[in-house]
Amino acid sequence: MSAEGEPANSPLLAVGQLTKLFGTFAACDGINLDIRPGEIHALLGENGAGKSTLVKMLFGVLAPTSGEIIWQGQAVRINSPSTARKLGIGMVFQHFSLFEALTVAENIALSMNPGVSLSRIAKEASDLSHAYGLPLDPNAHVADLSVGERQRIEIVRALLQNPKLIILDEPTSVLTPQEADRLFETLNKLKAEGRSVLYISHRLEEVQRICDRATVLRHGKVTGACDPRKETPSSLARMMVGSDVAHVSAEGTSAKGAVKLEARHLSASARTPFAVSLKNICLKVHAGEVLAIAGVAGNGQGELFDALSGEYPVANDDVILIADKPVGTRGINARRLMGAGFVPEERHGHAAVSALSLSDNLVLARSQSDRRAFLGGGVLGLIRQDAVKMAAKRISEAMDVRKSGENPPAGSLSGGNLQKFIVGRELDRQPTVLIVNQPTWGVDAGAASRIRQALVDLAKSGSAVLVISQDLDEIFEVATEIAVISEGRLSDIYPASDLSREKIGLLMGGMYGKTGTAETAHAH
Amino acid sequence: MRIELERRPDVSKLFSILSPFIALGLTLVFGGIMFMLLGKDPLSALYSFFIEPLTEVWSLHELAIKAAPLILIAVGLSVCYRSNNWNIGAEGQFIMGAIAGSILPVVFYEWQSPLVLPLMMLLGMMGGALFAAIPAFLKAHLNTNEILTSLMLVYVAQLFLDWLVRGAWRNPGGMNFPETRTFDATAILPEMIASGRAHWGFGFAILAAILIWFMMRYTLKGFEITVLGQSERAGRFAGFSSRKMIWFSMLLSGALAGLAGIAEVSGAIQQLRPVISPGYGFTAIIVAFLGRLNPLGIVVAGLVLALTYLGGEAVQVSLQISDKPIRVFQGLLLFFVLSCDTLIHYKIRMMWFDLTDTTADGVR
Ligand SMILES: Nc1ncnc2c1ncn2[C@@H]1O[C@H](COP(=O)(O)OP(=O)(O)OP(=O)(O)O)[C@@H](O)[C@H]1O
Numbered sequence A: 001m002s003a004e005g006e007p008a009n010s011p012l013l014a015v016g017q018l019t020k021l022f023g024t025f026a027a028c029d030g031i032n033l034d035i036r037p038g039e040i041h042a043l044l045g046e047n048g049a050g051k052s053t054l055v056k057m058l059f060g061v062l063a064p065t066s067g068e069i070i071w072q073g074q075a076v077r078i079n080s081p082s083t084a085r086k087l088g089i090g091m092v093f094q095h096f097s098l099f100e101a102l103t104v105a106e107n108i109a110l111s112m113n114p115g116v117s118l119s120r121i122a123k124e125a126s127d128l129s130h131a132y133g134l135p136l137d138p139n140a141h142v143a144d145l146s147v148g149e150r151q152r153i154e155i156v157r158a159l160l161q162n163p164k165l166i167i168l169d170e171p172t173s174v175l176t177p178q179e180a181d182r183l184f185e186t187l188n189k190l191k192a193e194g195r196s197v198l199y200i201s202h203r204l205e206e207v208q209r210i211c212d213r214a215t216v217l218r219h220g221k222v223t224g225a226c227d228p229r230k231e232t233p234s235s236l237a238r239m240m241v242g243s244d245v246a247h248v249s250a251e252g253t254s255a256k257g258a259v260k261l262e263a264r265h266l267s268a269s270a271r272t273p274f275a276v277s278l279k280n281i282c283l284k285v286h287a288g289e290v291l292a293i294a295g296v297a298g299n300g301q302g303e304l305f306d307a308l309s310g311e312y313p314v315a316n317d318d319v320i321l322i323a324d325k326p327v328g329t330r331g332i333n334a335r336r337l338m339g340a341g342f343v344p345e346e347r348h349g350h351a352a353v354s355a356l357s358l359s360d361n362l363v364l365a366r367s368q369s370d371r372r373a374f375l376g377g378g379v380l381g382l383i384r385q386d387a388v389k390m391a392a393k394r395i396s397e398a399m400d401v402r403k404s405g406e407n408p409p410a411g412s413l414s415g416g417n418l419q420k421f422i423v424g425r426e427l428d429r430q431p432t433v434l435i436v437n438q439p440t441w442g443v444d445a446g447a448a449s450r451i452r453q454a455l456v457d458l459a460k461s462g463s464a465v466l467v468i469s470q471d472l473d474e475i476f477e478v479a480t481e482i483a484v485i486s487e488g489r490l491s492d493i494y495p496a497s498d499l500s501r502e503k504i505g506l507l508m509g510g511m512y513g514k515t516g517t518a519e520t521a522h523a524h
Numbered sequence B: 001m002r003i004e005l006e007r008r009p010d011v012s013k014l015f016s017i018l019s020p021f022i023a024l025g026l027t028l029v030f031g032g033i034m035f036m037l038l039g040k041d042p043l044s045a046l047y048s049f050f051i052e053p054l055t056e057v058w059s060l061h062e063l064a065i066k067a068a069p070l071i072l073i074a075v076g077l078s079v080c081y082r083s084n085n086w087n088i089g090a091e092g093q094f095i096m097g098a099i100a101g102s103i104l105p106v107v108f109y110e111w112q113s114p115l116v117l118p119l120m121m122l123l124g125m126m127g128g129a130l131f132a133a134i135p136a137f138l139k140a141h142l143n144t145n146e147i148l149t150s151l152m153l154v155y156v157a158q159l160f161l162d163w164l165v166r167g168a169w170r171n172p173g174g175m176n177f178p179e180t181r182t183f184d185a186t187a188i189l190p191e192m193i194a195s196g197r198a199h200w201g202f203g204f205a206i207l208a209a210i211l212i213w214f215m216m217r218y219t220l221k222g223f224e225i226t227v228l229g230q231s232e233r234a235g236r237f238a239g240f241s242s243r244k245m246i247w248f249s250m251l252l253s254g255a256l257a258g259l260a261g262i263a264e265v266s267g268a269i270q271q272l273r274p275v276i277s278p279g280y281g282f283t284a285i286i287v288a289f290l291g292r293l294n295p296l297g298i299v300v301a302g303l304v305l306a307l308t309y310l311g312g313e314a315v316q317v318s319l320q321i322s323d324k325p326i327r328v329f330q331g332l333l334l335f336f337v338l339s340c341d342t343l344i345h346y347k348i349r350m351m352w353f354d355l356t357d358t359t360a361d362g363v364r
């Protein structure tokens, strides 16, 4: 083994002047970086800084335009993920690539060399997952698993290849705090075994907690390296963004106005075996309010969004009211025409179509609400490209969306920048009711505070805002009222000032203040 | 060993454009080899297959006649395929359109009026659309697979036509041949220009291609088709209904296939026979993909595929071989088009059995 002869602190991986051009746009521009054996190395940077692009080059998903990659002292060309795996590099992408209908073991087998029996893979995966504190049932179907468990499959899949370096791209943005703690324990175990971890995250507290060194990217260039333990979250944020991150200010919040959005005993049965049914949900959002719905992912948030948005209308008209008008059976565009705006959780393939340009993605959400501005030609329904492009430009500027061209496909934007566009798309029309599911996942600290501020400002200007979020920090920053969703039921609504994290934690467990006896969870 | 397709990091723009031409080139090479194996001189065979039909005015007219149904059908199919509805049964819709349009000249043959032709065309479109409504209904309401249902209905249509021309609609003065009576002059689609046989079907095809191209490019309907084809969920977010899109795309492509059917019968054959199509409905699938599902590309692709029909007939006469080479050529062309497109996006990797090879060496 070549590694043994080398001095202990010679880098495992060194990157020299690595550059990636998309057309003339440099997503990564002469990056130098080294990763030592046995360290957890953080890669920080605002949205669009080039983090994902860099690690995709290290894993052979993107080809570098120029520069070199040195692995254990030898220059290598990594032209495919299987080459990277052979070298000893494993990667966990932010967006999972799992087949829902297959079992855990079958999914793992797909990425392994052929010829290994499924039972052996199942056994190895199960042993390994227990050894690293990531328990997994190899015979479970992926569709039945939570996001955290799915991520474990990806991690175990990477670990089975016995990698020396593991790359994690924003792994915790989809995890609950408990799941994240588990993950950190695993990472520390890996580190103790002498493996290295390259860790991308926008959550600076956790970077401080687990990382040994950090490299900061900005506009595709390395702008600094530091020991995160010697910094504070705000000094780290300053290094990333180049200026201080503004605090969300909720001051001067207006008094409650009329009820703009209401659900009365809303119930909806689950559409698929893996969905959650909504049970007797009652809520009211007044003008000037931000109601935040907290809860662990997979407790009916998506289903609640579907029902309130009208993507899946419900059977009765009068269980959902927008501005006092019953809309339960109306579709999403009818609700938009009444002044409502919607931001779903999933960016790709739900809020936006990756292959279409930003201006087309603007038409996607606003073809009816902005009919007069965006469509011409009467019944022909001609799309007025110039008007749409101008509006898209206006939104990009207002939200500071960084992109590599005038009107690029949505899929080429970095995750956080696309999110800014999708939120801006709704804010731009000043909706009287805005419903947002996970407004800032994958968004950097600066942009997250901008989005949150925009939500608060929208409420101040007299709109009703409903925010569904997993992130308690976010909830306390924006909310005037808070409720908790658990197994498809909604708790009472409390003023934000009356709630503490502990109280929310209790509510998440399903113990509602008023009923006293918590119903037993039904068995799966 | 296992063969894997691996997505390429970057897609070459140049090769995306060249791909149909490379596919054509490869088809020619392998077609030449096929002629060689048949013991014919490949160059002269290819010449009479691909070049000769283009050298005379009358055969250019034949080209337009054969291209018309291909283009009409393929343009409709492109809307289906772009919206993720896989109508494979255009052949059946073509036949049902031809039958429905022929009701006037066969059953009501005594009625002669300038209204007959337009009504025939309308009936043809309705016949094709109604026949496509069957798989549309099954998919929209029972969630069946439209590939299977639309394909199986082709055989129903073929047998129904066969039964009609041998039974109820057989020409009473036709000495028991399985044919209907020949159409009256008022029921025959006129020629487009004086120099030859090409009828207005070709005009319809070009018109349909331009209209659909316009719809896809400039209108909200076209946008809806694109979005629903890319992601049903995003379409739902936009307020588009994928169920309505099933109906729209299937009825549209059915109507265009039906129009192609009645135009072919009224313009070129002028009566119904047991077989009225040399597989136009299936060949149109190749045309749609060779034209990149773009209506203007489909016009070009339709002319190319029409040439394989003509060339096939030409070599049958000049080289004394069967009509099978046409099929082989079309198959080769589809195969190469699809594989060129695939190889632009993916590269092939051979995975040998190397179970434990995780060491650093051995990698370039
Ligand atoms: N395929 C592509 N074509 C054109 N531009 C691209 C492409 N992929 C990425 N980019 C651009 O490169 C820049 C860097 O993107 P990247 O995804 O690496 O950002 P990131 O640092 O991971 O951001 P985030 O934190 O938001 O995920 C972005 O401005 C993006 O628009």
Ligand SMILES: [Mg+2]
Binding pocket: A051, A052, A053, A414, A415
């Ligand atoms: Mg990223």
